[in-house]
Amino acid sequence: MVKTQTIEKVDQLLEVSNLSVFYGKLQAVNSVSFQIPKGKVFAIVGANGAGKTSLLRGIYGTAQYTGSLTFNKAAFTAKTNRFKSGIAHVPQGRAIFGDLTVKENLSIGVLGIKKKTNELEYLLNLFPILETRMNKQAGMLSGGEQQMLAIARAMMSRPSLLLLDEPGMGLSPKLRMEVYESIRRLLDQADHDMGILLCDQEIGYALRIADQMSVMQKGQFIWSGEAGSVSVDELSTKYMGLKA
Template sequence: MLEVSNIETGYGDVQVLYGVSLSVKPGEVLCLLGRNGAGKTTLLKSIMGLLPLKSGSISFNGKALHTEPAHLIAKHGIAYVPQGRRLFSELTVAQNIEIGLMVQGRGHQTRERVLELFPRLRERMKQRAETLSGGEQQMLAMARALSTEPRVLLLDEPTEGLQPSMVALIDEVTLKMKNEGVAIVLVEHQLDTVLTIADRVAFIENGRNPETVTTSDLALTPNKVMQYLGVS
């Protein structure tokens, strides 16, 4: 179980998170919901160790993560699909996947498993990542993360700006990972997606986490979405 308790962090002097706590169990999808600038990406980055914590702690299966150097977080089984994909643009598809495989020292078997999820990438292995279409780039970002055989998957707006069929494919893979027992933290603005794949929803507002509710409760109280996102 991934546990974030009471963390405070930010960029230099600018504090973004003020005591956020949450937890995700294996096989569970926790969705972070909040306006732009609320601190969702900052939360994912601090889990990856990319931002130093001012206070609070992050642990995975009882082991403290926030005291580890950032490059060791991935080795604990945490994989990150950042917003805007951030592939290694000048490296080929195969090399991007290779970087993911290196994290746990995985080889051929893992690569095949990942490519079965995204067969389109198989035809593009020698192409540079920057030459792929948006949808293919997102597939590659997912593939790179899954090549680390993660137990926790952090997805930051994985379907942003994609065509419906591509959104469906990404959602399908996300659900598949959930069913395989991966704990998933998902930042997503599409409410219908949230309601279909999330188990629980954590609202993030001004760097705080005022409330976490189950998806079924959320469906019964739609005014909460209004309250935190300003839409209904």
């Protein structure tokens, strides 16, 4: 009697097929394809100028692109409102409003959302330092606190997919680790199906929290696989051309 193997069906949150991103005639991303399952962190690592930020902009619809994007089994067009569809984007540099208080910044995260969410208590438990800063101007926060605020603001809309661009940039190693650990907890403790797409230069930190990973170079993926199947040294030397 032949035994049959049961193959677990993976529920894909985002499916990207042959995505290319352009700025006028300049092509920044060249025919990239990947999938993000629900409940997973997918990391894309690469040096400055590799095309990581452009890829995020293409997915979020803020840059011209070709190819297909399917999110929660629905096809996106250039006119699809990503935010209302359930995607939140934390850009490089955080983009918080420095003159507004922490509380006011968080409230911006639900503007335009008809169905109000109740994420504040959960997010303040995840980032307890923010609860002590609610009436403080965001521009007066430390770099790590500002990054936590940017992530919390994005999560206020209860997104299904969170796009993160260089969340550890400019932070000390200690603060950077706190931010990355909070990102993983955010996904693991979420009470709804979601996924995270992380774009980063920090290979070691990305490997700590990612489930799947791709290395990007000159707008293309040159390696993809399970994050646990590769070491920091191998990624650095073999795929990114850095010295060990």
